[in-house]
Every structure is written in C-alpha cells, then in structure tokens.
Amino acid sequence: MRDAETVTFGGSALNRAAELRARPDEIAALLNDPAARAVPLWRGKPSIDGAGALGWVAANHPVLRDGEEPAIFLGSDETGPLFTIDLSAWQPETGADPVPASFFDATEQRHPGLPDGHRFAELRNIMADLSARDAECAATAKALIGWHRSHRFCSACGEESGVAQAGWQRVCGACGAVHFPRTDPVVIMLITRGNSALLGRSPGWPEGMYSCLAGFMEPGETMEAAVRREVMEETRVRVGAVRYLASQPWPYPSSLMLGAVGEALDETIILDPNELEAARWVSREDMARAFAGDHPEIRAPRRGAIAGFILRNWLADRLD
Known part of the structure; x- marks a missing residue:
C-alpha cells in the first residue's frame, strides 16, 4: 500500500x-x-x-x-x-x-x-x-x-536479571544470559469475495463490534500460510492468493500486526466457537454504513486499529 x-x-x-x-x-x-x-x-x-x-x-x-x-x-x-x-x-x-x-x-x-x-x-x-x-x-x-x-527473571537459570543497554536488554548476573525485547507477529487479514469482506467477532467484544480475522503466526510459517491457516481454523473458508498490505506495532502487549488481503475460494462459513462468537460476509455498502454510524448491527472498528485502516482503504479502492 x-x-x-x-x-x-x-x-x-x-x-x-x-x-x-x-x-x-x-x-x-x-x-x-x-x-x-x-x-x-x-x-x-x-x-x-x-x-x-x-x-x-x-x-x-x-x-x-x-x-x-x-x-x-x-x-x-x-x-x-x-x-x-x-x-x-x-x-x-x-x-x-x-x-x-x-x-x-x-x-x-x-x-x-x-x-x-x-x-x-x-x-x-x-x-x-x-x-x-x-x-x-x-x-x-x-x-x-x-x-x-x-521478563524480570532469566529464562535460562531463573535468577532475576538486570536492565542493560539503556533499557533494550536484560542481562542475568548469575549465568550471563542476554535477553532481548520480544515482538510477536500476528497476521490480520481482509478476506474478500466479490463485493464482500469476511469479518468476525470474539467473545466479550462490545455489541456490534466486528473486525478482520487475525491470529498469531506459528514457528516455521510464512505470513501467507498463516493467513490461510487462521481463516480455515476459524471459519473453514479456503483462501487462495494472499498479499501483504501494511504492518502496525500493536503494544497490547507486544505484537506486530502484519496486514494482508486474501481472496476467498468459497463463502460457506462453518464457525469454530472456540475461536469466534460470530462471523459474516459484509458488503461494501454495509461497511460504509457502519463507518457512517448508521448500520443496525455493525459498528465501525476502533479508531487507530489496522483493521479499520485496511477496511477504509478497501472501501476507497486504495489497497494497491
């Protein structure tokens, strides 16, 4: 983008x-x-x-x-x-x-x-x-x-470590192990089929809040593979072509959101209730109403989140 x-x-x-x-x-x-x-x-x-x-x-x-x-x-x-x-x-x-x-x-x-x-x-x-x-x-x-x-305690020996490198490391005084701040990669994806996008909501979210599907990447996994796996696990929707859009540091507590867009190969949703409370296909017209604040069932994504950023650019045809 x-x-x-x-x-x-x-x-x-x-x-x-x-x-x-x-x-x-x-x-x-x-x-x-x-x-x-x-x-x-x-x-x-x-x-x-x-x-x-x-x-x-x-x-x-x-x-x-x-x-x-x-x-x-x-x-x-x-x-x-x-x-x-x-x-x-x-x-x-x-x-x-x-x-x-x-x-x-x-x-x-x-x-x-x-x-x-x-x-x-x-x-x-x-x-x-x-x-x-x-x-x-x-x-x-x-x-x-x-x-x-x-991460106050050393993962190698269990002793308390100390701050080093002006706050960008912790060093264990007992065994000498050096620890670095962690960042956890998360894929967040706009899955489209025709004029609609696949959105979901997690249990406990405010009423009407829907967002792009997302999930943590696994070791040994590409971003594209993670997108396809997460969508399949949560909704059983198969995804074909995937491409990167944008990234966003997300300090809640330490994620890096990797935004992508993917093309759905089918549209039947079989929900995994352990992952999502609900999922639905939302048309551009309905998404525009949600952003305008007048959709009866869907509210706009939280301001500042990459999900809303991607969806706004999708509505404006600016995902190139």
Missing part, C-alpha cells in the same frame, strides 16, 4: 540512536541534558497532558525519581533526547483504580506529582489522536516497559 506507514503507530522516522545504548556514560549525559524529556507510564498507561498529547515532562522532573527501574532511552528528535520511565509502584487514591477485567479501561489516574492536567490513560483511547511521533514513542515505551515487567 502506498500509504501503509500512515497507520497509527506506523512510524515517524524517530532516530532511535541504537549506537548509544551500549554507552552508559553518554546515556547519563543525555538524561542530564536540559532538553531531555521523558514520558511516564503507569501500569501500561502513558501520561497525557491537558491537550490530549503525550504527557512529556523534563527528564529531571522530581516525580521520575519514583521509577522502579532506570529510565529507558527511546531515541532523539529535534527537541532533544527522549526517555520513558515506569511509575507503576505509585498507588492512586481510592476509587481511581483501573478496570483490568473490562474490554476497555476508561478510567484515568492523576498523579499529584505531575503537572496539572496530566493523567494516565488507556492508550487504546488516545492512540488515534496522537501525533505520529508521540504515537511511535508511546507504543515503544508501552511495549518495552511491559516486557521488563513480565
């Missing part, structure tokens, strides 16, 4: 300056740079400011001293060095707790040490409104901090 990288989290040409990660003295100097900024995260939620932009603060802001682990170096841009830090140890006031069991956590938490108007918010709720640079930084920060929180 010609406009593939305009998808949310699609990239902003951030200079990640990877060559500096192994130079702790230079990273320390960057942290002390008056132009350095950091975005705090709390339990996976980035800070946003009163205008709805990413809630950057000076890298020497007092609140950042409460971080459980060292600041992570995200890179540099025209404003200066950029970092993130995890403030998950902070306990909000009673009644401001998140809602982890819900599909979407609409609660916001305000840290008393952050500037007025700053609050922690679910990234899904704000991602489509962030600038390309803020979106890339937020996705990177959320994925890295999530990895550190879930």
Whole structure:
C-alpha cells in the first residue's frame, strides 16, 4: 500500500540512536541534558497532558525519581533526547483504580506529582489522536516497559536479571544470559469475495463490534500460510492468493500486526466457537454504513486499529 506507514503507530522516522545504548556514560549525559524529556507510564498507561498529547515532562522532573527501574532511552528528535520511565509502584487514591477485567479501561489516574492536567490513560483511547511521533514513542515505551515487567527473571537459570543497554536488554548476573525485547507477529487479514469482506467477532467484544480475522503466526510459517491457516481454523473458508498490505506495532502487549488481503475460494462459513462468537460476509455498502454510524448491527472498528485502516482503504479502492 502506498500509504501503509500512515497507520497509527506506523512510524515517524524517530532516530532511535541504537549506537548509544551500549554507552552508559553518554546515556547519563543525555538524561542530564536540559532538553531531555521523558514520558511516564503507569501500569501500561502513558501520561497525557491537558491537550490530549503525550504527557512529556523534563527528564529531571522530581516525580521520575519514583521509577522502579532506570529510565529507558527511546531515541532523539529535534527537541532533544527522549526517555520513558515506569511509575507503576505509585498507588492512586481510592476509587481511581483501573478496570483490568473490562474490554476497555476508561478510567484515568492523576498523579499529584505531575503537572496539572496530566493523567494516565488507556492508550487504546488516545492512540488515534496522537501525533505520529508521540504515537511511535508511546507504543515503544508501552511495549518495552511491559516486557521488563513480565521478563524480570532469566529464562535460562531463573535468577532475576538486570536492565542493560539503556533499557533494550536484560542481562542475568548469575549465568550471563542476554535477553532481548520480544515482538510477536500476528497476521490480520481482509478476506474478500466479490463485493464482500469476511469479518468476525470474539467473545466479550462490545455489541456490534466486528473486525478482520487475525491470529498469531506459528514457528516455521510464512505470513501467507498463516493467513490461510487462521481463516480455515476459524471459519473453514479456503483462501487462495494472499498479499501483504501494511504492518502496525500493536503494544497490547507486544505484537506486530502484519496486514494482508486474501481472496476467498468459497463463502460457506462453518464457525469454530472456540475461536469466534460470530462471523459474516459484509458488503461494501454495509461497511460504509457502519463507518457512517448508521448500520443496525455493525459498528465501525476502533479508531487507530489496522483493521479499520485496511477496511477504509478497501472501501476507497486504495489497497494497491
């Protein structure tokens, strides 16, 4: 797709300056740079400011001293060095707790040490409104901090590892094993037949929410093979030609969505209830109504997700 990288989290040409990660003295100097900024995260939620932009603060802001682990170096841009830090140890006031069991956590938490108007918010709720640079930084920060929180212990010997390479590695002090942030590839596919697309919904999704089918890739599998396998497993629909469209980092917690389009060879759906709650063929006309908000049964995909990006481009005949 010609406009593939305009998808949310699609990239902003951030200079990640990877060559500096192994130079702790230079990273320390960057942290002390008056132009350095950091975005705090709390339990996976980035800070946003009163205008709805990413809630950057000076890298020497007092609140950042409460971080459980060292600041992570995200890179540099025209404003200066950029970092993130995890403030998950902070306990909000009673009644401001998140809602982890819900599909979407609409609660916001305000840290008393952050500037007025700053609050922690679910990234899904704000991602489509962030600038390309803020979106890339937020996705990177959320994925890295999530990895550190879930991979504290060495998978080789079980001992606790430590942060290295400015936050881009963990090293085990006991056995010397080096661990790197993980990214899990997921195929998400627009399967078409004539004028219609195959959409499905998972159990627990909000009423009326349908999306492109998706699933994790398996070891030793090509993207094209994964598309055909996932569609067959979930709906028994056979898929022929498959081609790549676009990709999207998806930090929930650490996926890379590989968008593709495939041609269905048949249209009979035999649903696997362990995979999907429902699946249906949706015409272009019905999809256009869903995006307009006036379809009686289908709601538009969440803003910012690659599924909506692909479907909008399908409606506009821009999948080339």
